[in-house]
Amino acid sequence: SMAVGRPLLSDLAPDDGMSKLFVDGKHFIGYQRNWLDLEEKMEWCIQNSSKTITIAENGYNEIKSNHTIENRVNQILEVIEK
Secondary structure, three states: OHHHOOOOEEEOOOOOOHHHHOOEOOOEEEEOOOHHHHHHHHHHHHHOHHHHHHHHHHHHHHHHHHOOHHHHHHHHHHHHHO
16 A cells, blocks of 8 residues: 555554564554554544645655665665675
8 A cells, every 4th residue: 555655554563574664653554453443543544634644655655765676676686695
């Protein structure tokens, strides 16, 4: 969803690697692994549409800048050349 400029709601699993790539509240909207928190975050998105749009734009810009195919190839080449 970030690649097409839409807000991403994602569970905050400590071992999924999201925190290594993206910042909760800046690039995506994280929720604790329960339905109540997800519901609260969805309501927050509706009530704070301008902030939600900003988060979606931040996520899109992060993907566009740092998570392209060219970027991945360069990272792989860096590892191979070491």
